Amino acid sequence: MIKSQEETPLFSAMKEYNSKNIIPFDVPGHKQGKGLKEFTDYFGQTIMQIDVNSSKPMDNLSNPIGVIKEAENLMAELFWADSAFFLVNGTTAGIQAMIMSACNPGDKIILPRNVHKSAINGLILADAIPAYIEPEIHDKLGISLNISIEKMEQAIIRNPDAKAILITNPTYYGFSADLKKIVQLAHQNNMAVLVDEAHGTHFNFSRDFPSSGMNAGADMSTISFHKTGGSLTQSSALLLIEGIIDKNHVKAVLNITQTTSSSYLLMSSLDVARKNLALNGQEEFKRILKLSRYARDEINKIDGLSSFGKELIGIDGACGFDETKLAIKVNEIGLTGLEVYDILRDQYNIQMEFGDSYHTLAVISLGDTQENIDKLILALKDIVKRYKKEPIILDKVTLHNPEVIVTPRNAFYSHRKLKKLEDCEGDISAEFIMAYPPGIPIITPGERISKDIIEYIIFLKEQKSMLTGSEDPYVNNINVLGF
Ligand SMILES: Cc1ncc(COP(=O)(O)O)c(C=O)c1O
Structure with missing residues (x-):
């Protein structure tokens, strides 16, 4: 029977299961909290009792056919998708799964340079080849915006063999690209559109928000339900419109990246948060x-x-x-x-x-x-x-377009050595260095480190910019390829 948005199939099944006082001879070993008394005393008995394992009445995330499937179907319906997959390892797992689903090893993917690091790690897992587009920069605000349609058109012309385009909707600062136009261009060129919607779960609930990925006709989108949808941290959902991407392939990929012991606390929070948005979201x-x-x-x-x-x-x-x-x-x-x-x-x-x-x-x-x-x-x-004192004067953001020498995956699996930043000119980076602002990686694994890039990193450090991604937290040294 098709469930309605007022129902919570997974959460309801969990409550029923809990009411039966089942004697657990399965894992988790804390056995409804008895084996972790201090924790249980603080958080309460109920939360421990519902920390259960997969079973016939509770279904199984690896191959859902029962209450998890029903909850996922309601999620898909609410978000205008053909299928929804619950994620218990955040949007990170979804982005990696989207890239691995759309790209075979050696396939090219067009993506903005200011993607989240989970996308770069997705390239490593999938052995996909990046064709980066520089996002627009707002000079006065010193931040990166999204991708202009002109740059996307040029990227598609330059990379007609690309299998997919990944777009962030919106960026951390809230900017969206013209997603509908991008989907149109991509599909005309047989490319799938994957949307990182970590910050856009709420977009379907007001016309005043930018268009959501599913609304724009994208093939896949991953929404961080835990960020703006109200569910618990780590719970996200991957949404799919079938056509270019096969849903059984997505399921197989997710079974590579997701745990076989998915948390019912996380999944049922998705179920209840979905109902809340369906009934009260607008x-x-x-x-x-x-x-x-x-x-x-x-x-x-x-x-x-x-x-x-x-x-x-x-x-x-x-x-x-x-x-x-x-x-x-x-x-x-x-x-x-x-x-x-x-x-x-x-x-x-x-x-x-x-x-x-x-x-x-x-x-x-x-x-x-x-x-x-x-x-x-x-x-x-x-x-x-x-x-209040004297203003800090903004310096113009400089973008460098480093030469990609080896794929992110090859860079990740190559021998590496830590080298003093000042001595890295000409070396190939084995790691990812990101600066806020503007929120764009200065260098990603496999790219050549130029003199300009070294000088820029030194300048950013003097400016006290936040630099992340490198093994050395102070970026005095960089991991480069070599023995
Ligand atoms: C743009 C973007 N994409 C993806 C992610 C990863 O999401 P999650 O933390 O749910 O794994 C984040 C996290 O902050 C993000 O900002």
């Missing part, structure tokens, strides 16, 4: 958009602070903007975004999502209230009063 995101607009307006009234928004729509790389991403530009008060991120947590008890050199970013979502937004605004006003 109303809730109307409220959240109202809060986001209020917060943005109030921040823009504070002398020295600003928060960009929908006024940027229409420039290259900003076909759409998600107003729930509230980036607060703080450099005019003489502080970096990272400093304000720390000050807010340590002195005002406010945890932001992210800080870069110029911005600190709040994600406004389901649990947010007017009261908490007001606390953030008050704290920001106080910070301006206490700390």
Whole structure:
């Protein structure tokens, strides 16, 4: 029987299973919490009792035919997909599975250079060859936007043999590309469209949000339900529209990357969060958009602070903007975004999502209230009063287009050695170095390190930019190929 969106097949089955007081001679070995008393005393008996293993009544994520399948079908229906796959290892697992499903070893994939590192790791797993596109940069804000349609057209012309295009929708800062046009171009050229929708789970619930991947007709999308859909951390979903990609192949790939002991806590949180969005999503995101607009307006009234928004729509790389991403530009008060991120947590008890050199970013979502937004605004006003000094002047972001010498997979599996940054000119990088801002990798595995790149990394370090990805957290050394 087809279930309705008011139902929660998996969560309901879990409650029923729990009510039967079954004696567990299977794993997990804590046996309903009795074997982990301190933890159980803190979190409560129920949460431990429902930490169960796969069984006939509870179904199995590796080959769902029962209550998990029913819950996945409801997820697919709500998100306009043909199939949905629950993920218990975050969107990371979904992005890797999308790349491995769309590309055979040696196949080419077009992707923006500011992709999340899970996509670069997906290239390593799939042995896919990247054809990178540089995203647009907003010079005044110092951040990367999304991909312009012109650059996408050029990339498709330059790489007619590519099997897929991966797009981030939206970027960390909230910018979307013209996804519908990209899907049209891709399909005309027999390329699949894979969407990293880690930050866009909520897009189907208001016309004021950019188009979702499934709405635009993309072949696959992975949504971080745990980020803006309300489920528990690590729970995500891979959505598929069948045609170019076969659903049984996706299932086989997911069985390579996912655990055989999937958490029922995570999966049932997806089931309940899906029901909540189905019944209340439109109303809730109307409220959240109202809060986001209020917060943005109030921040823009504070002398020295600003928060960009929908006024940027229409420039290259900003076909759409998600107003729930509230980036607060703080450099005019003489502080970096990272400093304000720390000050807010340590002195005002406010945890932001992210800080870069110029911005600190709040994600406004389901649990947010007017009261908490007001606390953030008050704290920001106080910070301006206490700390305001000379502005930090933004330097123009420089993009380098490093030469790809070997595939990410070959670079990953080659011999490597750690070498002093200053001595790496001409070497091939074995690792990934990312800078915020602008949120674009400076170098990825398999690319040649030029003199310009070394000088740029030194410059970013002097600027106290946040550099991530390398083994040496201070990036004084880089792993390069060789003995
Ligand atoms: C753009 C983007 N893609 C993918 C991911 C990975 O998602 P998850 O943390 O759910 O594995 C993230 C995580 O922050 C992200 O920002």
